[in-house]
Amino acid sequence: MSAMLAAQLAHVSVSLSPSPKSSFRFQVRPSSAVGVCSIAPRAAASATAVSAKPAAVAPLSSERTVVRIGLPSKGRMAEQTLSLLKSCQLSVKQLNPRQYTAEIPLIPNLEVWLQRPTDIVRKLQSGDLDLGIVGFDIVSEYGMGNDDLIVVHDALEFGHCRLSLAVPKEGIFENINSLKGLQEMPIWTEERPLRVVTGFGYLGAKFLKEKGFKHIKFLSADGALESYPPMGMADAIVDLVSSGTTLRENNLKEIEGGVVLQSQATLVASRRSLHKRKGVLEITHELLERLEAHLSASSQLMVTANMRGSSAEEVAERVLTQTSICGLQGPTISPVYCKKDGKVAVEYYAINVVVPQKLLYKSIQQLRSIGGSGVLVTKLTYIFDEETPRWRNLSQSWGVNTL
Numbered sequence: 262m263s264a265m266l267a268a269q270l271a272h273v274s275v276s277l278s279p280s281p282k283s284s285f286r287f288q289v290r291p292s293s294a295v296g297v298c299s300i301a302p303r304a305a306a307s308a309t310a311v312s313a314k315p316a317a318v319a320p321l322s323s324e325r326t327v328v329r330i331g332l333p334s335k336g337r338m339a340e341q342t343l344s345l346l347k348s349c350q351l352s353v354k355q356l357n358p359r360q361y362t363a364e365i366p367l368i369p370n371l372e373v374w375l376q377r378p379t380d381i382v383r384k385l386q387s388g389d390l391d392l393g394i395v396g397f398d399i400v401s402e403y404g405m406g407n408d409d410l411i412v413v414h415d416a417l418e419f420g421h422c423r424l425s426l427a428v429p430k431e432g433i434f435e436n437i438n439s440l441k442g443l444q445e446m447p448i449w450t451e452e453r454p455l456r457v458v459t460g461f462g463y464l465g466a467k468f469l470k471e472k473g474f475k476h477i478k479f480l481s482a483d484g485a486l487e488s489y490p491p492m493g494m495a496d497a498i499v500d501l502v503s504s505g506t507t508l509r510e511n512n513l514k515e516i517e518g519g520v521v522l523q524s525q526a527t528l529v530a531s532r533r534s535l536h537k538r539k540g541v542l543e544i545t546h547e548l549l550e551r552l553e554a555h556l557s558a559s560s561q562l563m564v565t566a567n568m569r570g571s572s573a574e575e576v577a578e579r580v581l582t583q584t585s586i587c588g589l590q591g592p593t594i595s596p597v598y599c600k601k602d603g604k605v606a607v608e609y610y611a612i613n614v615v616v617p618q619k620l621l622y623k624s625i626q627q628l629r630s631i632g633g634s635g636v637l638v639t640k641l642t643y644i645f646d647e648e649t650p651r652w653r654n655l656s657q658s659w660g661v662n663t664l
């Protein structure tokens with residue numbers, strides 16, 4: 262650890278709850294440093310509750326031939342993960358609901374381990390898992406900047422939330438509406454620090470240190486954090502917020518500049534596994550292809566309409582004057598054959614165009630304005646592009662040899 266970093270962190274005091282569940286870690290990985298360095302809390306707490314060391318990078322077990330993915334076993338992420346995989350034709354079969362392993366019949370060399378999200382991150386680091394689906398909040402908190410963890414897909418489109426700092430709406434915080442305002446309150450001293458309760462000790466402490474907070478005391482708790490300020494046990498909380506209802510119901514408010522991190526479900530891989538374990542790259546590729554194809558399709562619709570015209574080109578010209586109905590590459594226009602006076606004739610053309618869901622109504626209006634009629638709208642199941650952008654990213658940004 263650099264002396265400067267040590268000096269920056271010297272004022273942070275840590276207080277840990279006696280709960281055996283709490284594990285308050287203070288580990289900071291300066292961007293310039295290689296690996297992870299750890300900072301022991303100044304007010305050292307009981308050894309059982311503190312793990313000041315980063316998860317050791319365990320050697321990759323060469324005996325295991327099967328590839329393993331960790332999926333959340335409980336909580337709100339569990340159901341949504343299984344449902345996402347099912348939408349990608351990757352149904353998870355759990356033979357016995359009391360067992361922690363399952364399989365995805367379509368990918369025979371893949372073993373599914375149903376685990377708590379925190380354990381998924383730990384097991385990716387210990388080499389027991391190769392892949393995992395967890396919230397970005399959990400990867401960031403428990404991964405602590407470990408560069409063996411690669412977020413292969415950063416937007417699985419569920420579990421959206423943010424890690425945010427909140428304070429009471431009333432009392433001494435009534436007029437505090439920004440992080441700067443909170444920091445500048447003269448009340449915070451070494452004897453009376455700002456007491457922040459959080460289940461995200463690493464991210465919370467790193468964020469507030471980087472923002473220049475000096476006199477802070479962190480309390481660790483696993484749940485019901487929102488009850489701490491009303492009970493007088495803490496001044497602020499750093500917790501996950503989604504709709505904001507829990508904060509509102511507990512008379513708490515977020516403040517400007519107080520968002521620590523935006524989160525949603527992600528697919529994470531161990532870099533060592535990608536490099537070394539046979540089959541991990543291929544399975545990651547297949548997962549990425551299926552996920553990207555499904556997720557990009559779920560935000561788009563296929564619109565079909567008929568339009569009178571003298572030729573396909575003439576209809577195309579009319580369609581291409583409209584911004585919302587140009588499709589992925591351009592509209593597909595095909596003749597509609599009918600019988601007229603005993604002969605086959607073409608008076609109408611069918612237009613097929615993919616439009617973003619949120620632009621549907623605008624697209625319909627534009628189609629009508631150029632003479633479109635009989636509009637059909639269908640859901641898309643998959644859009645397979647030539648190449649998955651995130652697969653390319655794996656080799657370009659992460660140095661994984663994907664050839």
Ligand SMILES: Nc1ncnc2c1ncn2[C@@H]1O[C@H](COP(=O)(O)OP(=O)(O)OP(=O)(O)O)[C@@H](O)[C@H]1O
Nearest residue numbers: 336337338396397398399420421422501502503524
């Ligand atoms: N209110 C929320 N709305 C949306 N996503 C959330 C919310 N709270 C948490 N998450 C996301 O879901 C993940 C799992 O949270 P969840 O509360 O379901 O599990 P858990 O806290 O492990 O379970 P439990 O609370 O039952 O112990 C979090 O890591 C986060 O990424």
Ligand SMILES: O=P(O)(O)OC[C@H]1O[C@H](OP(=O)(O)OP(=O)(O)O)[C@H](O)[C@@H]1O
Nearest residue numbers: 484485500501502503504505506507508
């Ligand atoms: O902004 P909201 O939509 O109200 O969601 C935020 C709440 O959701 C999470 O709790 P969760 O429901 O997971 O309960 P837990 O504290 O028992 O994990 C989080 O810890 C907040 O308390």
Ligand SMILES: [Mg+2]
Nearest residue numbers: 336337484501
């Ligand atoms: Mg929860």
